[in-house]
Every structure is written in C-alpha cells, then in structure tokens.
Amino acid sequence: MEFKPHSDFSNERKSTDGKKSQCKSCISIYMMDYTSKNKNKKAEYDSQYRAKNKEIIYLKKLDYRVNNKQKLIQYRKDNAVHRRQKTADWIKNNIEYVLKKRVIDYRLNRESLIEKSRSYKAANKEKIKQYKLNNKGKINANTAKRHARRLKATPVWADHWVLSEIYDLAFLRSQSTNIKWHVDHIVPLQGRNVCGLHVEYNLRVIPAILNLKKHNHHV
Numbered sequence: 391m392e393f394k395p396h397s398d399f400s401n402e403r404k405s406t407d408g409k410k411s412q413c414k415s416c417i418s419i420y421m422m423d424y425t426s427k428n429k430n431k432k433a434e435y436d437s438q439y440r441a442k443n444k445e446i447i448y449l450k451k452l453d454y455r456v457n458n459k460q461k462l463i464q465y466r467k468d469n470a471v472h473r474r475q476k477t478a479d480w481i482k483n484n485i486e487y488v489l490k491k492r493v494i495d496y497r498l499n500r501e502s503l504i505e506k507s508r509s510y511k512a513a514n515k516e517k518i519k520q521y522k523l524n525n526k527g528k529i530n531a532n533t534a535k536r537h538a539r540r541l542k543a544t545p546v547w548a549d550h551w552v553l554s555e556i557y558d559l560a561f562l563r564s565q566s567t568n569i570k571w572h573v574d575h576i577v578p579l580q581g582r583n584v585c586g587l588h589v590e591y592n593l594r595v596i597p598a599i600l601n602l603k604k605h606n607h608h609v
Contacts, residue, residue, distance in 0.1 A: 394413050486546065526561045527554065528554050531556070535588065548587075560572060569597055569598075570597070571597055572601040574604065
C-alpha cells in the first residue's frame, strides 16, 4: 500500500475529509485512457459544454491570465519556437477558413484597421526602416507574393517558407557578388501563351540582366 500526502489529492466538498478518493495522477491517467477510447463522445461533450458555458469559461480564462501574468510571459518566451510552429501548422491545415475569416474581419473593421496601421507606422518609422534593411529577402518575397495574389497565381499548397528562402538567397548573392540578382519565374506569371504559378518549383535565382532580357517570355 502506498501512502500519499493530502496535497496529491484534489478537493471534494462532499467528501468527509474534503479530498477526492483518488490522487491527481491516477485521475489524470484514467482521463487520458477514457479520452483515447471515447474521442467522439468527449469531443461532443466538450462542444456542448463550451456552448452552454461561454461566459463562465471566458471569466475563468480572464481570471487565470490576470493572476498569472509573469508565468504566462515566461511560458511564451520558453516556448516561442514551438508556439510559432504550432500556429503555422494550424494555419496551413485550415488555410481556407483563415483566408475567409481575414476577408470578413477586414471588411467589418476596414476603417479601424487602416487607422491602426497608419498610427503604428507613424510611431515606429525607425523600427520599420531597420526591419526592412535587416529583412530584404523577406520583404521582396512578400512583395512578390502580393503581386502573385493579385494575379491569383499563388495556390494554397505553396510553401511560403521556401519562397522566403529563395528571395533571401537572391539578396545574399547580390550582397556577396556586387551583381544584382533576381528571383525569376521560370514560367512567367503573365506569359503570352502560358501562365505559371508563384510556387517554389517555378522559381530560380538568376542575374538581374538575364531576367530583364527574358521579360515575360518562357525560355
């Protein structure tokens, strides 16, 4: 028989000693086993509970955030890479929902978002200038992405990380060789007979002079 301290047991008002009969770790193991065997049932229960108790859940989360500010700040710092990757994976797996929501949010809050952007740019001119100098490859990639989006040439399955790396490579080559390098679309986005996509398989880094000679022709 194993003896455990009272601190290993959760509170239970109905119990004579004010504690649950099972320890926290035993309950945790049981719940993990139950959840793995009843995923659909658990998901349905959680969904119904959230729908019925929105305000209670919100107040609990708010109370936790208020009382654990430093803990949350430290957690975000310690898990920054993991959280960014988790967010990126979720966006990639739900890209259609994300894009639709962004469009709806922008339309509903267009004026306030524009004003917020203007205020931020006015108050952080030097910060923005320094960021652009330190991230020319990323800036060029985003500029090309916006251009391609207008042409509806970027599919949802495009690997944006690889696209950014390609533009970084062009910037690094320009710096190290003192020759201007461009990111070229092998099959042009606006070709005469055929139009390519803004994806990693259709990009290459070549000297600017060759890219300018090529123009919108498929060579």
